[in-house]
Amino acid sequence: MITLTDFLFISAGLFCTGIFIVLSKRNAIQILIGIELIINAAILNLVAFGKYDKLNNAGQSFALFAIVLAAAAVSVALAIILNVYRQYKTIDPNKVERLKG
Amino acid sequence: METALSYTDPLIIQLAIAVVLLPFAAFLINFLLISKTSKVSGWISSLAILLSFILSAIVFFKVWDKPHDIHVQQVWFAIGNVKVQIGLWLNNLSVLMLLLVPAVALPVHIYSIAYMAGDAKYTRYFTYLSFFCFAMLALVVMDNMLLMYAFWELVGFASYLLIGFWFTRDKAVQANKKAFIMNRIGDIALLVGILMLYAHYHTFDMVKLFAGDNALANAQGVDKAWLTIPGICFLCGAIAKSAQFPLHTWLPDAMEGPTSVSALIHAATMVAAGIFLLGRVYPAFNADVLTVIAVIGCFTAFMAATIALTQNDLKRILAYSTISQLGFMMLAMGVGAYSSALFHLATHAFFKCLLFLSAGVIIHEMQHLKQKHQLNIDPQNILYMGGLRKLMPVTFITCSIAALALIGLPLTSGYLSKDGILIQAFEWAEGKGWLYSIIPIGAMLTSLLTAFYVARLMFKVFFGESRLKEFNPDIVPEAHDGSLLYQIPMMMLAACCLFPLFSFNPFFYEQAWLFKGFIASSYLERMNLYHTVVPVAVNLLIVPVIYLAYATYIKRDAHWFKQQGVLFRFSYNQWYIDSFYNKVIVKLVLLLSNLTYWLDKNVIDGLIGILANIGILLGKIAAWVDEYVIDGILHVITGIVKQGGNFVRGFQTGRVQGYLVTMLLVILVLYVLKTFI
Numbered sequence: 001m002i003t004l005t006d007f008l009f010i011s012a013g014l015f016c017t018g019i020f021i022v023l024s025k026r027n028a029i030q031i032l033i034g035i036e037l038i039i040n041a042a043i044l045n046l047v048a049f050g051k052y053d054k055l056n057n058a059g060q061s062f063a064l065f066a067i068v069l070a071a072a073a074v075s076v077a078l079a080i081i082l083n084v085y086r087q088y089k090t091i092d093p094n095k096v097e098r099l100k101g
Numbered sequence: 102m103e104t105a106l107s108y109t110d111p112l113i114i115q116l117a118i119a120v121v122l123l124p125f126a127a128f129l130i131n132f133l134l135i136s137k138t139s140k141v142s143g144w145i146s147s148l149a150i151l152l153s154f155i156l157s158a159i160v161f162f163k164v165w166d167k168p169h170d171i172h173v174q175q176v177w178f179a180i181g182n183v184k185v186q187i188g189l190w191l192n193n194l195s196v197l198m199l200l201l202v203p204a205v206a207l208p209v210h211i212y213s214i215a216y217m218a219g220d221a222k223y224t225r226y227f228t229y230l231s232f233f234c235f236a237m238l239a240l241v242v243m244d245n246m247l248l249m250y251a252f253w254e255l256v257g258f259a260s261y262l263l264i265g266f267w268f269t270r271d272k273a274v275q276a277n278k279k280a281f282i283m284n285r286i287g288d289i290a291l292l293v294g295i296l297m298l299y300a301h302y303h304t305f306d307m308v309k310l311f312a313g314d315n316a317l318a319n320a321q322g323v324d325k326a327w328l329t330i331p332g333i334c335f336l337c338g339a340i341a342k343s344a345q346f347p348l349h350t351w352l353p354d355a356m357e358g359p360t361s362v363s364a365l366i367h368a369a370t371m372v373a374a375g376i377f378l379l380g381r382v383y384p385a386f387n388a389d390v391l392t393v394i395a396v397i398g399c400f401t402a403f404m405a406a407t408i409a410l411t412q413n414d415l416k417r418i419l420a421y422s423t424i425s426q427l428g429f430m431m432l433a434m435g436v437g438a439y440s441s442a443l444f445h446l447a448t449h450a451f452f453k454c455l456l457f458l459s460a461g462v463i464i465h466e467m468q469h470l471k472q473k474h475q476l477n478i479d480p481q482n483i484l485y486m487g488g489l490r491k492l493m494p495v496t497f498i499t500c501s502i503a504a505l506a507l508i509g510l511p512l513t514s515g516y517l518s519k520d521g522i523l524i525q526a527f528e529w530a531e532g533k534g535w536l537y538s539i540i541p542i543g544a545m546l547t548s549l550l551t552a553f554y555v556a557r558l559m560f561k562v563f564f565g566e567s568r569l570k571e572f573n574p575d576i577v578p579e580a581h582d583g584s585l586l587y588q589i590p591m592m593m594l595a596a597c598c599l600f601p602l603f604s605f606n607p608f609f610y611e612q613a614w615l616f617k618g619f620i621a622s623s624y625l626e627r628m629n630l631y632h633t634v635v636p637v638a639v640n641l642l643i644v645p646v647i648y649l650a651y652a653t654y655i656k657r658d659a660h661w662f663k664q665q666g667v668l669f670r671f672s673y674n675q676w677y678i679d680s681f682y683n684k685v686i687v688k689l690v691l692l693l694s695n696l697t698y699w700l701d702k703n704v705i706d707g708l709i710g711i712l713a714n715i716g717i718l719l720g721k722i723a724a725w726v727d728e729y730v731i732d733g734i735l736h737v738i739t740g741i742v743k744q745g746g747n748f749v750r751g752f753q754t755g756r757v758q759g760y761l762v763t764m765l766l767v768i769l770v771l772y773v774l775k776t777f778i
Binding site for chain 1: 758
């Protein structure tokens with residue numbers, strides 16, 4: 001029997017992996033993948049906690065919304081990355097530092 | 102006699118106004134339209150004065166000797182209930198002047214066309230001359246004292262402009278300044294007199310004050326002093342304008358102007374304005390003032406005649422002669438010989454104008470001789486003349502006629518007017534005590550002196566041999582009468598110097614028409630011995646006097662008139678009056694102005710300086726406060742902002758992942774704090 005705690009562990013693991021990727025990678029696409037992992041960790045939590053609402057399935061519905069929003073966010077992010085590449089000829093976020101004070 | 106309002110003829114009024122405005126029109130045209138050296142201006146001015154003369158003659162014949170004065174008025178302005186009116190007041194006196202001024206001005210204008218022909222400021226000369234004629238004509242017809250005063254000033258101003266016409270000469274500038282300042286003394290007195298009368302009678306209208314039965318003398322309830330003082334004030338005005346002692350010294354200096362100007366303004370018309378004023382306001386004088394007038398006139402006449410004896414400058418002699426003759430007129434006014442004074446004014450205008458015009462021609466010729474032979478002489482000095490009789494016959498004849506008129510020999514106009522004054526002076530002094538008889542005797546003496554200095558002038562200028570030969574025996578003096586433009590005016594004036602113009606009987610002044618036009622008086626009858634004795638005595642004495650001059654200056658065998666000694670120097674230096682003024686009055690005035698200058702410089706300027714220094718000090722303090730306090734505060738504030746900005750700037754690394762780490766750390770810290778505290 002898979003308990004709620006297992007879900008939460010997996011979710012926490014996904015989240016930590018995502019954070020690690022986001023902070024450590026030198027490639028914007030990989031960072032985007034890390035962000036996707038973080039989002040999926042959150043969606044997994046939503047679905048896992050959905051067992052307390054069997055009547056309305058609110059967890060699952062929110063998860064659906066979140067997935068759609070994540071897809072939208074990815075497309076926007078990819079567009080940004082494309083433009084950044086055009087400007088800087090690189091997608092290494094450390095080299096994109098024109099906003100430095 | 103009513104206030105003469107009953108008799109007004111619009112035609113005469115319009116003509117009189119036209120007489121006054123024609124020269125003004127010429128003035129405007131010359132001033133605005135004519136170029137600087139254009140010869141048109143002279144003809145415009147002359148034409149205007151010719152028309153003026155014709156119209157004034159018409160006015161004269163219509164007004165002269167009519168029972169009523171002509172008087173029209175119009176409201177000029179009103180202040181509250183007080184209405185000030187202006188208008189014309191034409192009576193015998195003013196129409197006489199109205200005719201006399203253009204009659205003298207016309208020959209002078211024509212003469213000036215030739216005389217000023219080479220001058221660079223030809224148009225300006227005629228502009229001024231027309232302006233003068235306008236002011237003078239307006240002065241004589243005004244009925245309002247205030248406006249009369251204004252024209253009185255304008256006449257003085259025109260005289261100022263013309264004396265200083267050659268303003269590049271320092272002497273001319275000094276002379277016109279002097280004339281202006283000395284006239285100002287009289288003008289102020291005149292203004293005070295006018296205002297005093299206004300204070301008591303509440304009117305500037307001369308007709309109300311002085312005409313007929315409205316005379317001031319009938320005034321009741323007014324203190325006698327308030328009648329005497331305005332009289333004295335009017336007298337002072339006349340003294341300055343007519344160059345009487347003690348304000349006479351401007352007139353000899355005024356000879357710096359062009360000679361034609363001297364002839365018109367400083368011999369015939371403007372200086373006579375003082376006498377005219379006395380005649381106009383005659384009822385304002387009571388017996389005391391009249392005595393003062395007589396004394397001043399007599400003294401001036403005598404003094405100026407003694408000065409004229411020894412002067413060498415041709416124009417200066419004539420100037421002193423003018424002063425002397427004006428003194429005669431004053432004297433006549435003072436002794437009540439009102440009509441004689443005005444009669445003498447009219448005759449004097451002609452013969453003195455003629456003398457000046459002759460002098461102009463003579464000086465002109467002397468100037469030519471000087472340049473031709475390159476002599477270092479003063480062309481006006483009579484000591485260098487002589488023998489001009491044959492060279493300039495027309496000038497000689499006309500000048501002789503004028504000289505005889507000035508001396509007062511029979512058959513001339515001067516005889517008629519001068520003897521009238523002498524006779525009436527004797528009548529006036531009769532029965533008043535011996536002290537009063539000084540005046541007629543002084544007048545008599547003066548006329549003998551006049552004969553002497555005029556004879557001296559004529560002998561020195563026209564007779565004998567040219568004294569230029571003493572410089573260089575080779576000189577053959579050449580001179581001629583000049584063009585017709587010179588000769589015609591002089592002949593016209595010479596004709597006016599003879600008796601027929603004034604009286605059909607050359608010996609009895611009582612029959613002169615001009616004389617009868619004024620106040621009918623007992624003088625008109627040959628009622629006592631004086632009327633016969635005085636003229637005969639004067640003329641009998643004049644003959645030896647002239648012979649004496651002849652003996653002294655031509656034959657040179659009479660030597661009692663010494664060229665040295667106290668009396669000669671006294672006369673030669675013009676009684677030291679000018680020196681006295683320069684040494685005492687001018688010095689006092691200068692001292693006073695230096696004192697005020699010192700006060701101004703040290704006290705007033707000092708105070709202002711202190712105030713200014715206080716201001717500067719305050720300014721410096723404010724500047725210090727501004728620089729160190731206000732600016733300091735601002736610098737501190739900006740410094741803080743700058744440091745803060747620099748500090749905060751450090752966080753902005755531009756590394757997105759760095760921001761994310763920071764954010765996660767903050768959240769972690771918050772959670773930790775939330776959990777454990």
